[in-house]
Amino acid sequence: MGLGKDYAQQQCSIARALEVVGERWTLLVVRDAFYGIRRYKDFLVHLGIPRAVLASRLQSLEQAGVLEKQRYQQSPPRDEYVLTEAGIALWPTLLSLGKWASGHLEGVDTPRSFLHVACGSELGAYGQCPACGDVVPAGDVLLTPRAGLDPDPENPVSRALLTPHRLLTPLEIDHTSVRVQQ
Amino acid sequence: MGLGKDYAQQQCSIARALEVVGERWTLLVVRDAFYGIRRYKDFLVHLGIPRAVLASRLQSLEQAGVLEKQRYQQSPPRDEYVLTEAGIALWPTLLSLGKWASGHLEGVDTPRSFLHVACGSELGAYGQCPACGDVVPAGDVLLTPRAGLDPDPENPVSRALLTPHRLLTPLEIDHTSVRVQQ
Numbered sequence: 012m013g014l015g016k017d018y019a020q021q022q023c024s025i026a027r028a029l030e031v032v033g034e035r036w037t038l039l040v041v042r043d044a045f046y047g048i049r050r051y052k053d054f055l056v057h058l059g060i061p062r063a064v065l066a067s068r069l070q071s072l073e074q075a076g077v078l079e080k081q082r083y084q085q086s087p088p089r090d091e092y093v094l095t096e097a098g099i100a101l102w103p104t105l106l107s108l109g110k111w112a113s114g115h116l117e118g119v120d121t122p123r124s125f126l127h128v129a130c131g132s133e134l135g136a137y138g139q140c141p142a143c144g145d146v147v148p149a150g151d152v153l154l155t156p157r158a159g160l161d162p163d164p165e166n167p168v169s170r171a172l173l174t175p176h177r178l179l180t181p182l183e184i185d186h187t188s189v190r191v192q193q
Numbered sequence: 194m195g196l197g198k199d200y201a202q203q204q205c206s207i208a209r210a211l212e213v214v215g216e217r218w219t220l221l222v223v224r225d226a227f228y229g230i231r232r233y234k235d236f237l238v239h240l241g242i243p244r245a246v247l248a249s250r251l252q253s254l255e256q257a258g259v260l261e262k263q264r265y266q267q268s269p270p271r272d273e274y275v276l277t278e279a280g281i282a283l284w285p286t287l288l289s290l291g292k293w294a295s296g297h298l299e300g301v302d303t304p305r306s307f308l309h310v311a312c313g314s315e316l317g318a319y320g321q322c323p324a325c326g327d328v329v330p331a332g333d334v335l336l337t338p339r340a341g342l343d344p345d346p347e348n349p350v351s352r353a354l355l356t357p358h359r360l361l362t363p364l365e366i367d368h369t370s371v372r373v374q375q
Binding site for chain 2: 022027032
């Protein structure tokens with residue numbers, strides 16, 4: 012069914028949000044940006060999606076002001092994709108989706124935890140810290156793999172995510188081992 | 194592109210959530226259920242989507258335990274779709290999407306407000322009440338149209354939503370005026 016991506020008849024801010032982030036894979040690209048993934052090839056390797064799909068999603072997110080390009084190499088010119096302030100504001104949406112699946116879907120394990128950096132407490136469904144009572148901004152969240160998380164050993168991005176990692180900080184990836192199928 | 198709806202390679206609870214609610218229109222069906230829409234024809238009229246799409250979404254949401262059928266008429270048998278506890282737990286996701294579009298996308302007006310029933314304050318992006326400081330459960334949220342919201346006058350569901358309405362309570366719709374194109 013050719014459903015397009017707009018919801019023209021809906022006078023609704025939720026529908027407007029879904030026009031930007033509601034396409035398949037889009038929120039997982041945004042998730043990866045929170046995890047500190049910034050380069051095209053790293054997204055490609057971690058998501059395992061066709062190049063055309065990734066390119067389309069990155070372009071749409073840039074046009075919507077969710078991601079912005081930052082040049083990290085002049086010659087040849089290479090850009091990274093970094094979350095804007097508007098992109099970072101998607102954190103409650105991503106957190107709530109993950110919390111919802113972990114808490115309410117059958118057979119969903121919880122491969123990673125979101126902890127408050129300051130105290131190590133696991134965030135609640137609304138992004139609040141149960142110890143401090145505060146809503147925790149994304150930059151103060153520690154992404155922590157649970158025991159038993161077993162990614163593809165050939166995937167250097169997944170391997171890098173086996174170490175606890177503060178959201179929004181660049182993920183240290185062994186780029187020499189990032190190989191993309193042509 | 195035939196992208197399917199699964200994210201088989203992703204060891205991620207966010208991906209699992211999107212397998213259930215990430216298809217086009219699905220979260221707007223869930224939104225309508227929060228707004229108190231329960232009957233197939235009311236969803237159809239309000240969303241303006243093809244019958245096959247709506248039927249598929251309702252079936253998927255029922256299978257995932259987000260909606261459950263409740264019989265409201267014995268002869269002929271007719272069922273309503275009502276959010277389960279798991280479905281109601283999607284409230285932070287919907288709220289955060291709406292808040293995000295209103296606050297961070299250009300040219301998005303905010304046709305409706307989400308207010309805390311107890312004090313009339315508008316909820317924050319994380320679902321908290323700025324006056325009370327509490328996280329407000331969906332059942333204590335008053336959906337309130339902003340001035341100027343101007344739905345299709347031929348649409349009885351949209352008309353019913355012009356009155357402030359407490360989430361999760363059945364919406365009073367003039368069913369005699371609900372006409373569905375065959």
